[in-house]
Amino acid sequence: MSYKVILQDKYDLSPLVENINLRDSLEQIAYQGTVNLVVTSDMPPISPGMSIRVSGIPYGKKDYVPLLSPAVIWEVETSNNGLKRMTLTLYDRTVYLDKSEDEYLLPAKQTATQRFQKYARDWKLKIASLPDTKKTLGRAVYRTQSIYSMMLGDLRETAKAGGKLYHPRMISSGLELYELGTNKDVYVLERVTDTTQSRTLEGAATRVKVLATAASESGNEVPSKVMALEEKDIAKYGTLQVIVQDDEVKSGAAARELAKSKLRGIQQTISVNAPDMNTIRAGDAVMLGSIKLLVISVSRELGNPGSMSLELGTYDDVKRRFYLE
Incomplete structure (x- = not known):
């Protein structure tokens, strides 16, 4: 197997590995792995919280x-049906x-x-690359919720x-804010x-109808003010109306852009199912024929050769599905 599994930077578990599965998705922040091992008498003790890394040789x-890498063991499960085995669930440190x-109150x-x-500073994560996203944001009041949900916001x-699309990733040198589709090597499937x-x-x-925040006059409820109304393809697909209320939209021009x-x-x-190209991550661009698509999710079984299942979408579909909801 052209893969290595190293525990605590000193124990090579690779000879004990039966199979390795990895999953990465735009719907989650952490890259996830499952490693199945044969348990031997000279194996080091393994428990949740330990550091671990998986390495491999890329295609070509x-x-x-x-x-x-760097990853943490999140769950350990053992079984014994004549041969003792162990299943490790791993995540990168995001x-x-x-x-x-x-809770955060952000200006x-x-x-x-x-x-x-x-x-990253508050959660003691090393930073690899945080490009300037350029767009200034409104005041944020994040009540009790996960840090990742705040990042998504x-x-x-x-x-x-009108900014670019980004996804947080953990790489070996630390946390990076990755701009979707900017991978140097664009693989052709x-x-x-x-x-x-x-x-x-x-x-x-x-x-799409954009409404101002509802208000009342002299204690009486009044209809919300319509700031913008945009239509497209009604003759083709029928009327499917969405109502949007956003306190950050102050002008008619901004409301029209939002609509x-x-x-x-x-x-x-x-x-798509295909032979594995083990460095493809969620958010990367790939070529399917002459069409450039983004990877929404990738599930892979490492091996020589391995296999992978990809969910792909156009840039616009990814933007609507994950960033404009």
Whole structure:
């Protein structure tokens, strides 16, 4: 097996490994792994909280690179049906941002980059790369919720303001804020074993109405003021109306931009099974034929050769699904 599993930076568990599965998705922050081991008498004690890393040789290369590192063992399960086995559930260290809650009151005119610097500092995460997201955000009142949900709030507000799309990742050098689709090596999916395409009107919006925050006059309820109304493809798909209320929208121009961003027609996803290219991550761009798509999720079984299942979408579909809701 052209993979290494190293415990606590000193124990090589690779000879005991039966299989390794990894999963990465735009729907979660932490890269997740499952490692199945054969238990031997000389094996070191293994318990949740220990550090671990998984490395492998990328497609077409000769040297090992970190795949899931730095990671933490989250769960240990043992079984014995004549041969004792152990299953380890691993996550990269951004799992602490997903599992930890806090409250933050954040001032206006900060960028997502500035807020991520604070989150990382407070949770003692080393920073690898935090590019300038440029768009200033409104005041945020984050009551008790996970740190990751706050991050999502910042990234979605950035996208709604016309900024680029980002996803937080943990790499071996620390936390990075990754701009979707900017991977240097864009793999062409050539040896695809099967492809499934899904197209649906579920979640479509052909009319979007942006309302001002409702107010009352002399104790009487009054209708909310309509700040913008945008329509598209009603003749084609019918009327599917969405109502949006956003306290941060102060002008008619901003309301119209927000309404336009919420218009969406048929949503499409493509599922692909193919030989594994083990460095592909969620958010990366890949080529399927002549079409450039983003990876929404990837589930892989490491091996030589391994296999992977990808969920793919266009840039616009990813933006609507994950950043404009």
